[in-house]
Amino acid sequence: MPSSLTTISPQKWDVFMNIADAIIPPTTPENIREYLDPEFPPEKLAAYCRELPSTTPGFKKMMAEIIDSSPEASAKNFEFVLTALNNRLFAPALTGSIRHINDMTPRERARVVQSWKTSPLAPKRRLYSFFNSLVSSIWGKLSVLNQLAIGHEMKHSKKYDAEFYHPDEMFRFEMCSLAAAAGETYDVVISGSGSGAGVVASHLARSGYSVLVLEKGKYFHQSELDKAENEGFYDMYESGGTCATEDLSMTILAGATFGGGSTVNWSASLKTPEDIRHEWATQFNLPWFETEDFDKCCDYISEFMGVSDKHIEHSFSNQILYDGAEKLGYKVKKIPQNTGNQAHPCGMCHIGCRYGIKQGGVACWLKDAALHGCKFAAEATVQAIVQKQGRATGVTVCDNATGKTYTICARTVVVASGSLHTPLLMKRSGFKNKHIGKNLKLHPSTVVFGYFAEETRPFEKSIMTTVVTEIDNLDGKGHGPKIETILHSPILEYVFLPWINGQQFRQDLLKYKHLSALLLITRDEGAGAVTEDPKRPNTVKIDYVISKYDKYALQQGILKGADILYIQGALELIHPQAGVPRFVLAKVAHARTLADADYQKWRHIVERTPLDHYQTPYGCAHQMSSCRMSGNGPSQGAVDKTGRLFECKNVFVADTSVFPTASGVNPMISVMTIAHRIAMNVADGLKPSPAL
Numbered sequence: 001m002p003s004s005l006t007t008i009s010p011q012k013w014d015v016f017m018n019i020a021d022a023i024i025p026p027t028t029p030e031n032i033r034e035y036l037d038p039e040f041p042p043e044k045l046a047a048y049c050r051e052l053p054s055t056t057p058g059f060k061k062m063m064a065e066i067i068d069s070s071p072e073a074s075a076k077n078f079e080f081v082l083t084a085l086n087n088r089l090f091a092p093a094l095t096g097s098i099r100h101i102n103d104m105t106p107r108e109r110a111r112v113v114q115s116w117k118t119s120p121l122a123p124k125r126r127l128y129s130f131f132n133s134l135v136s137s138i139w140g141k142l143s144v145l146n147q148l149a150i151g152h153e154m155k156h157s158k159k160y161d162a163e164f165y166h167p168d169e170m171f172r173f174e175m176c177s178l179a180a181a182a183g184e185t186y187d188v189v190i191s192g193s194g195s196g197a198g199v200v201a202s203h204l205a206r207s208g209y210s211v212l213v214l215e216k217g218k219y220f221h222q223s224e225l226d227k228a229e230n231e232g233f234y235d236m237y238e239s240g241g242t243c244a245t246e247d248l249s250m251t252i253l254a255g256a257t258f259g260g261g262s263t264v265n266w267s268a269s270l271k272t273p274e275d276i277r278h279e280w281a282t283q284f285n286l287p288w289f290e291t292e293d294f295d296k297c298c299d300y301i302s303e304f305m306g307v308s309d310k311h312i313e314h315s316f317s318n319q320i321l322y323d324g325a326e327k328l329g330y331k332v333k334k335i336p337q338n339t340g341n342q343a344h345p346c347g348m349c350h351i352g353c354r355y356g357i358k359q360g361g362v363a364c365w366l367k368d369a370a371l372h373g374c375k376f377a378a379e380a381t382v383q384a385i386v387q388k389q390g391r392a393t394g395v396t397v398c399d400n401a402t403g404k405t406y407t408i409c410a411r412t413v414v415v416a417s418g419s420l421h422t423p424l425l426m427k428r429s430g431f432k433n434k435h436i437g438k439n440l441k442l443h444p445s446t447v448v449f450g451y452f453a454e455e456t457r458p459f460e461k462s463i464m465t466t467v468v469t470e471i472d473n474l475d476g477k478g479h480g481p482k483i484e485t486i487l488h489s490p491i492l493e494y495v496f497l498p499w500i501n502g503q504q505f506r507q508d509l510l511k512y513k514h515l516s517a518l519l520l521i522t523r524d525e526g527a528g529a530v531t532e533d534p535k536r537p538n539t540v541k542i543d544y545v546i547s548k549y550d551k552y553a554l555q556q557g558i559l560k561g562a563d564i565l566y567i568q569g570a571l572e573l574i575h576p577q578a579g580v581p582r583f584v585l586a587k588v589a590h591a592r593t594l595a596d597a598d599y600q601k602w603r604h605i606v607e608r609t610p611l612d613h614y615q616t617p618y619g620c621a622h623q624m625s626s627c628r629m630s631g632n633g634p635s636q637g638a639v640d641k642t643g644r645l646f647e648c649k650n651v652f653v654a655d656t657s658v659f660p661t662a663s664g665v666n667p668m669i670s671v672m673t674i675a676h677r678i679a680m681n682v683a684d685g686l687k688p689s690p691a692l
């Protein structure tokens with residue numbers, strides 16, 4: 001049986017909760033009053049000050065679900081840590097005390113967490129990183145009192161309903177039963193429904209082919225997207241939004257719902273950079289990437305979705321980023337949005353576009369495919385590709401609701417399950433190419449915060465509309481950070497806030513409405529691998545360690561981001577690494593320059609402090625290159641230049657896993673452009689041979 005908090009002893013559970021309560025301890029009105037929402041009900045103040053993770057409804061249940069959905073090794077490691085901390089013989093090596101954690105005072109437990117954070121031993125810093133990110137994220141999801149205190153309902157606002165919300169006019173997909181689908185033979189079966197899958201389905205359905213799209217996640221109509229944010233993460237993301245690398249250093253956000261990443265992404269629509277296209281064309285023998293046909297495919301994608309930067313309303317953070325970069329002479333531009341050439345002032349698209357304005361898979365490509373006869377099945381996990389004599393004949397697929405397995409016949413199989421799951425499906429199907437699951441790129445990222453006097457209203461207006469590209473090519477090979485804005489969800493922001501001590505952290509959580517969070521995201525020089533946990537089918541194991549160079553690149557991004565926040569009037573600069581001091585500012589914004597002595601003194605500290613593997617929180621929202629494309633044969637990649645798997649004549653891959661390397665930009669437009677060409681190649685293969 002897998003490990004679970006439901007089977008761990010109550011005493012070990014108490015160990016975990018006592019540590020969680022040391023991270024988010026009780027506080028006093030005096031400690032938080034300055035940062036509390038003025039409209040917070042006075043009669044709830046005492047309860048809010050007393051609330052702890054251990055008293056928050058649902059905390060234990062969510063922890064159990066996280067452990068149950070983790071790879072077996074991670075679950076066992078978690079239980080091992082609790083066992084060690086609960087053992088009076090071994091615990092002192094971790095806590096520095098002969099007193100049992102459950103017998104310690106709250107202050108003593110806080111000192112234990114502090115000792116982990118600053119320890120020279122990486123395993124202890126790993127403990128700090130794990131407990132801090134997990135506890136803050138879960139508490140941010142579940143604490144209703146905290147949501148009230150920061151003035152955020154954690155769901156779609158009704159502010160724009162009259163203008164944009166017309167559920168009766170929104171298209172509703174019909175899902176077919178797998179039993180019925182198993183009785184037919186399709187021209188094409190597509191595994192996955194994300195950005196690449198939608199484009200392929202649209203093109204092939206328009207071309208008159210019978211197409212079936214199989215999606216392991218759930219389908220939600222727009223009228224069902226009035227979800228609380230914690231529910232949205234649970235229902236629409238891989239592992240409920242708690243997916244992480246094996247060493248727990250990086251949080252992974254990956255869509256796991258109908259429409260895939262296109263349902264939960266942030267509308268950013270950036271084209272593949274010229275230097276990346278050149279790299280792919282020359283180093284991987286893929287000349288198409290530098291052709292006019294690539295440009296035509298890209299233009300088709302953009303026009304079909306109404307990609308534009310003409311109707312953007314910048315949020316506070318996006319405006320700060322844009323204006324600050326212009327003031328400092330940094331290269332900056334608006335990020336086009338796939339919103340059908342109209343305004344879209346919604347900051348909650350990460351749990352689906354309630355208004356149907358964002359033209360991702362659901363509102364655009366998959367809808368178009370449906371209108372041209374494509375069929376769909378949700379909550380249907382493709383287990384394997386069925387092969388006979390070197391050709392695929394269909395797929396086996398499991399009905400998630402019943403557990404029954406069906407075989408569906410197809411002339412061609414297109415795999416578009418994403419860079420995490422496509423390699424797993426290939427391996428389960430018996431394919432052996434050494435690049436399947438390797439070369440994984442994640443665009444590692446972190447955050448730098450600015451605290452402002454005015455309310456930033458971080459949950460209003462579009463999520464990401466500005467990008468600074470001043471240092472995105474540090475090495476002359478396209479590796480370096482872009483500066484954008486992060487999704488301003490407390491659930492996500494809290495993970496990146498550094499923990500100084502419990503009382504400081506309680507204050508920082510309440511600063512939410514006055515924070516501007518800039519995202520530093522780098523095209524990775526390093527790479528990792530993805531495999532399946534053999535003891536937990538369909539559970540992803542991500543082996544990825546951020547390279548030394550990529551940490552350096554993110555550090556340079558933090559410096560430039562801090563420059564922008566400083567020059568734009570932030571009252572406090574918060575570095576993501578707990579060991580770096582904060583910079584509290586007194587000088588008014590219009591009198592500041594980057595040459596200010598006090599700012600330069602702080603900046604030099606940041607420059608001299610390398611990012612730590614565990615003390616700095618890292619995240620990822622882009623997964624790429626795990627079945628990469630190559631024109632040089634199977635020694636360099638898993639699929640050929642048409643998108644066809646080298647090992648099977650009628651299996652194609654059409655998602656971000658085919659990227660030869662990281663795209664360096666938000667990958668949606670890149671993968672859709674590539675998928676459009678791959679769809680044409682699939683159609684060519686389906687055409688009957690000309691008569692002799």
